[in-house]
Amino acid sequence: MSLIQDLTELVNAGIITDEKARQISAYFKNKQDTAASANKQLLIFGILGALLVGIGLMFIIANQWDSLSRSVKTTCAFLLLIVPQLLCLFALVKKADQMVWRESTALLLFFAVGANISLVSQIYHINGDASAFLLTWMLLTAPLIYIMNSSAVSLAFFAGVMFYSFAVRTDATDLWHEMIFWPMLALPLPRYYQQLIKSPDHPLLIMHHWVIPFVLTLTIGIVSHNLGAWMPPVYLLLFGIFLQIGDQSYFKNSKLIQNGYKLFGFCGTIVTLLVMSFKSNWKELLTNHYQPGSLFGSSEFIALAVLIAIAFILLVRVSRTKSLSELKLIEIAWLLFLVIFVVGLFSSLAVLLVNLLVFIAAILMIRQGTRLGHLGVLNSGMVIVAMLVVCRSFDTDLTFVVKGSMFVLVGTGFFVANWLTLKKRNENER
């Protein structure tokens, strides 16, 4: 900053020309960038080297582990924790403005805490639930996300919470064991939101756009207990919410690869609809008689209600920026599915309606792809039709000739649609 000020002063005083000032500025900027890049490389290889030495030492100690006394083993376990803590302190005090230092030391401490608990458990033969271990580990490391301002720990934390949700499904004896999953999942979100505003293009933040929908997709099943038949609308609402988040103005200029929400939302919606296009998946819903008391108090129903509220809030937000007629069918599939689901409580007509929904969504995509000359959209629509045909060939009593004809028709459709689109594109280019 001071160099630029000095140069401006020199230019104003007529000592150097504008051109010379630009050249000097460019020279120092180039020098600074080269030095920063070299420092970063040095640091990365330094960390890599330290990790390799650490792993080597661990192997050597592991070889003699059984012959070590309990007190030596305990000292090793605590050293494993204390050294990363000191490194974190150093990064916090001396290198707070250097992201590589903060991220790497914080991540090291994150794993050191887990390793320390595991080692103490092994040394003293302390058994326990995997869920209790993961809960302790995550709670002890959650502050690092904010103290060290670390995106890497935030990502690792999401993964840890996901494994907690898997473990707690078999270990839980009380409802609070499962309930605590939700506040834990919410812990890194304020920082995530802060980063969305502060540094939207940061690679680790972009990884969050993938990790969060991935974790939620795999963990939403935690709400399922006795009413499994009520989970499809829960999943579809979740994917609908992802699609709406992916459609927010924040992602407007992002590439598809940077928008995990959109991809998870789209694929999840299609897969859920295809799963629900099978007759057998509606049987339980139709044959069970649900008591309002137990239904309204169930975790599945509560999750459904909460997700409906979130989906509608997002829909209202989206409707402010674009009219409802501009929305694609796939984006409001969750809303249509809710209606179909209610029909499914009383009639098997729901199966037909879901099949129709998938088919129409695919046809609209093909039409959109043809209009825009976008082969990706066009072929996505074609793939959905093909998948629907494959699904129907499993559960309908059609003859092989009819099934074969269906596949031939879809295959021909692929060729014709792609050929026509390419032809149209070439004509437009001329």
Added chain:
Amino acid sequence: MNAKKLIYSTFALAVIAQLFVPCLMISSKADIALTGKEFRFKVVNNHAGTSINGNYLWFRFVEDKYKVANKKEWERSQAVYVRFDTDTLGFARIQSVSKHQPADSFDWIKARAFLNFKDSTALQLLYPFNNYYVENANLKEIEEMASNKLNDSTRVISLKVRIRENQFIVRDLMVDGVSFKDFVKQIRK
């Protein structure tokens, strides 16, 4: 400056918590060693009973089933609380199995219960202390011993475990009233 102070003090608190938890684990273990009640769990001593995997000897216990009146009240697999007392021979016996934590006893642990398909009236229980750590140096010898000497139906094998409110310590493995380490020495002689 204030923000920095806040960050440093939060970091100090986090570091203390990270050190405190493993220390608490060790001290509570020491506490069980002093205050926990000792039970002897009789091991099934046929070829299905004891096996070795990794550095551990794995056991099946005689007392690992619990009769239930109505199996519909239980899920196929769930976490349960098992309360123990002692039978006339001094071996551990299941007093009760419940879905809720016992309030009036310290002698219980959390175990995994499965519906027993062979016997639809019983729950099959899996305790967290169904193994015994063997040092690497003796591993090969113990492996041979496990398949020959330990799976001999004439021997009485039991695992000494101290229990207090879901915390436990495996004290020793007893073979015909002799500590396992001494038993290994006897066999060597």
